[in-house]
Amino acid sequence: MTAFIRWEAVQREAIVFYRFRGSPWSDIPHGFLTRKGGVSAPPFASLNLSHSVGDDPAAVAENLRRAFAAIGLREEEVVTAWLIHGNRVALVDAHHRGMILQGVDGLVTVEPGLALFMRFADCIPVLLTDPTLPAVGIVHVGWRGLAAGVLEATLELFQRRLGRCPSALHAALGPGIGGCCYAVGPEVIEALEPRIRKALPLHRRNGAWHLDLPEAVRQHLRDLGVTSVVAAGVCTACHLEDWYSHRAEHGRTGRFGAWIRNP
Ligand SMILES: [Zn+2]
Structure with a gap:
């Protein structure tokens, strides 16, 4: 179903981000910023884009300036969100710039040209597009959001407000915590x-259940009718040189950015 898709690195000065290439993603401006190229000191080193993790505000401001310059967007024009691991989804337009x-x-x-931006450290960044409308979306999906129905809420918004069914959509999953590193307790399994609908992607390792969260998101999207799903296949906790991981860095870390812009 999905044509050949490439996951490629782009370097602009000291900033490095990744993006998908191939149809339809080559035509949709988007990307996932790594933690490289910023000015924050450990444990936030170096391109932390969040003001809410205890980092020096001046360093975060400089990081945001560098990151937005590198990706060709203006911070004051993007729409972002204060994430709560819930299931509320907003349809935004030029008024929300x-x-x-x-x-x-x-x-x-x-909205033509409008960019959506969010911050991550283990939860899965899910980008969505209907290139024919065109429309784009970004969703923050951790186990709580998945259990709360954030993907259902997003697809329902596309259907009810925009008249587009899930089969018209393409999804792309960015870096997030993988099954290799994500030990979970019974509360996670019971919630999910x-x-x-199918068996949760769980496996037993070192005496603990491990959840393959990206695979759970992919399965769930497919169950809901989104057949075009690509995934970075990059575990944040395994690659701390490139990404932030809330789990692997024991909650003391930064957030990397992900964005998508409607063409
Ligand atoms: Zn891992």
Whole structure:
């Protein structure tokens, strides 16, 4: 179903980000910024883009300046959100430029040129596009959001507000914590089992259940009718030189950015 897709690095000065190439992603401006090229000191080194993790505000401001310059966007024109691991999703337009939406974990737009931006450290960045409309979306999907139905809420917004069914959409999953590194307790398994129709992608390792969160997201999207799903296949906790991992860095770390812009 999905044509050949490449996951490629792009370097602009000291900033490095990754993106997907191939149809339709080559035509949709998007990317995932690594933690390289910023000015923050450990444990936030170096391109931390979050003001809410205890990093020096001046360093974060400089990181944001560098990151947005490298990706060709203006910080005051992107729409972002204060993430809460919930299931609220907003349809945004030109009026929301520069705004931080409170308590929202999904953003969708049909506004030409509008960019959506979010911050991550283990949760899965899910980009969505319907290139024919065109429309784009970004969703923050951790186990809590998955269990709360954030993907259902996003697809319902596309369907009810934009008249697009899930089969018209393409999804791309960025770096997030992999099954190799994500030991989970029974509360996670019990919360997800009613939501994931097939067996949860779990395996036993060193006496603990490990959840393959990207695979759970991919399975769930497919169950909901999104057949075109590509994934970076990059574990944040295994690659701390490139990404932030809340789990592997024991909660003391930064956030990397992901964005998508409607063409
Ligand atoms: Zn890993």
